[in-house]
Amino acid sequence: MAIRQYPLGIQTFSEIINKKMLYIDKTAYIYNIAASGKYFFLGRPRRFGKSLLVSTMQSYFEGKKQLFRGLAIEKLESEWTEYPVLHFDMSGGKHMDAEQFEQYLGYRLEEEEKKWGIAIHVNGANNRLIELINTAYDKTGKQVVVLVDEYDAPMLDVVHETDCLDKLRNTMRNFYSPLKYCDPKLRFVFLTGITKFSQMSIFSELNNIKNISMDNEYAAICGITEEEMLTQMSDDIDALAQAQGIGREEAISKLKDNYDGYHFSAKSPDMFNPYSLLNCFADNEFNDYWFSSGTPTYLLNMMRKYEVMPTDVITRVEADASEFDAPTENMTTIMPLLYQSGYITIKDYNRAYNYYTLDVPNKEVKVGLTKALIPSYVTRNTLATTNTARRIAQALDKRDMDGALRLLQTFLGNIPYCENTNYEGHYQQLLFVVFSLLTDFLVDVEVHTPNGRVDIVLLTRTDLYLIELKLNKTAQEAMRQIDLKDFRQRFALCGKPVTKVGINFDAEKKTIGNWVIA
Template sequence: MEQQRRFYPIGIQTFSELRNKPYLYIDKTEHVYRITHSDSKYVFLSRPRRFGKSLLTSTLQAYFEGRKELFKGLAIEKWETEWTEYPVLHFDMSMGKHLDKEGLERYLLWQLKTLERNFGIESDIPDTNTRLTDLIRRACEQTGRQVAVLIDEYDAPLLDVVHEEEDLPILRNVMRNFYSPLKACDPYLRFVFLTGITKFSQLSIFSELNNIENISMLPEYATVCGISEEEIRTQMAADLEILAGKLGTTPEEAMRQLKENYDGYHFTWPSPDIYNPFSLLMAFSQGKLGSYWFGSGTPTYLIEMLNKFNVPPSKIGGTEAMASDFDAPTERMTSIVPLLYQSGYITIKDYDTNFDAYTLDIPNKEVRIGLMRSLIPYYITPDSLSTNSMVIRMARTMARDDMDCMLQLLQTFLSTIPYCERTDTEGHYQQVLYIIFSLLGYYADVEVRTPKGRVDVVLRTPTTLYLIEAKLNRTAKAAMQQINLKNYPERFALCGLPVVKVGINFDLERKTLGDWAIETQQIQ
């Protein structure tokens, strides 16, 4: 018998639509009950874009509206018995982007007017904060019950100006003014829930509302957004078999590929591995692996901030920090780490309890390759067509472990692209090699410590470990001499792979590889 087609909720952010149609729903209602019955009635959750924040907010709306029928068969039925209906004010700030002060104020007034209609309220109050106060009070008095206020993507109007010293304070004041009534309206409020990408600053937007509980890093909410491996194996087992068939492999191999590409997120520690839900569902829907989340939009401000803080590609991950260093307000950040973490480009990979230190790194292959692709215009060339063609050809040569052919291709490629600034240092070419090798899908690292020095680039393929030393306006022979003089291979003697030494000389005048030397390390 042919299995009924499964619909995947890609872009579906309304809980009622998802439940009334044959969409897959990963049950998060246990979290909904826990959130709404916690000690605090003011709650904030930060997660990257397309991680299910809007669907969670819509689920909370359905819960507070007492729509019991939508929750039939879900986990929340074990605990909820009353299903009380409350008045709900659901604000969606996602459309408040790219607006100036007047446009943002009009957008807020439009949302208020839309919600006022739900309660038959007419108002011509011009100030957004006074009008919000009036709406909360009148909704409570009209229904005889306290109000649930749900604010989705609270920070959306500020994200594109977070790096702008002139526009950020102006728009921040608009939002601060709008949110200011929430504390004064406490007697009228049953629950307040806010989602966003960046962490709020109580000193800026929520200057008066100082009793918000930030649940973003609490262990009990580790899986509140995203999809865990257990959820895939229990709630998507049949889907995994279908995907494996489309990929021409086994379910376990399909799982391994999904894990490599879309898994690896942790928002607390310890935590189950969390898969990017957008990319995961797209892979099941399309029947193939692709760069779905990263391809859906890389904010321009991210690239601008990488340049502002002078962060080279190889330094985006591999960071050790305390929680206060990355789970911090982005408008006052002194490094790019908070923005990278809260936007989902790096995530928690380990935690040292002795020193309260977290290890942060790029979560998975999709993000690593996506980041490298977005940085190519700044380090190599804006010509994406020639870059993609080059990467495909290089990947084929490296699949054969033909480093010599790969370097020939790179030499030709670099010699044909226009002049790029910042090409007069060894560090620039070190980053070029890092970007190229990362695009090939292999593990690469730079400035790797050994007992006698640092290896410029370490590249690991499934079959070989390459130790690469790069020189500028010298010779490949000089680069190889340094590898041998400092005995870099000794540090990797137990890696379990053949070690190949590669000395490369870059020609500053030609802006490409001059010559290179390749030697296989002899096993002692």
């Protein structure tokens, strides 16, 4: 049983504080950002604490000092000025066309208008926002704070549909246009979202907004750092370890493997996914929480649009910041959407040559993303696929590659096959997806060596397998290719026995024809 209350699904700061739930103190960041400027945008993956951050900002700007007792900002703030706050949550505007979204905007505006006694509103969302700002300013004599949470939620599900996206974008541009016009009457403007849309498309007038998404100073403003976990959640770690029957250090290691690994700037500390971490402590179980909490439909749609292969997604890649921290509406690759949505993250930064290394953050994301790819690249029967992968892992743990391939041969021979399977690359992608489900193993494709490339490299707990694939030929031909290029020498330093595997696929039977293991 969990040792205390966790704010699972609760994103209202005052409720968390009043109910004495766990709160990881981010208030020093809020004080610093409020003192440093006026217009800000923060992008973070879903369920990373953006809504709680906005709610905390609202309580701060409304001057609710009593809620911040014992928190960092209590010692930093001396004035506690109460400002009028307009808070718009766009997360409810999903799966809508432009007309439906205009109605949704109308409801959100009406909520704020009632608070300020506006009984009859003017026409147009932009004019209504201007009237709201003017009314709040006139009634209080104070500058107005505008907080917009999940600004891009209405656009994500149609990001692959150009016509619908353009109409929604025009509606949103119209709504946000007053934010610069009303500048003298505004104290602070803060917007959050997942994706980065260009200022020209959404904030065409608001050209002075500062994007802090990759600022070192604010890298830990959302999420939970390792230090925060070890200090503020130390008892929770001990309770988890006891429930699992493992030691504290092993529990920490498993937490890091499953939920850590995010970095949002060149000097970012290791960040844990807060949603997964809190659910893990609440259940005292290491489950896949973040990915199962929402199907990334928009991501899979965009992968189909860009004809992206699994090996393009679940892989390590080097890139300039402009190639992943880029507006998603005019991206030329899937990378910006993958990064901004949290499916890949920064793993390293090379200051000398100014480039970043990106990869999947952790096991939870890797397995979740791989499972999401199964219907498109293997079969719609995801249960059969995951069960087969589990049995393959058990066989490989016994160093039984022959048994693993027999399992794979039977599996492929009994599932409905995908279209366009008459090329070798299809089977490479298929094996990559299946092997990527083996969470404690490492798999890579097209691994370069001085003498050529290996189709698939699979590193298990005990062995390194070099796998060469052929289609409608023979396994012996695949094995000869390994021998000709002397791949074994390239991997001799890995410290594990190197085993060569030649596999031939039969296009007519849609499964493995034969194989050779040496």
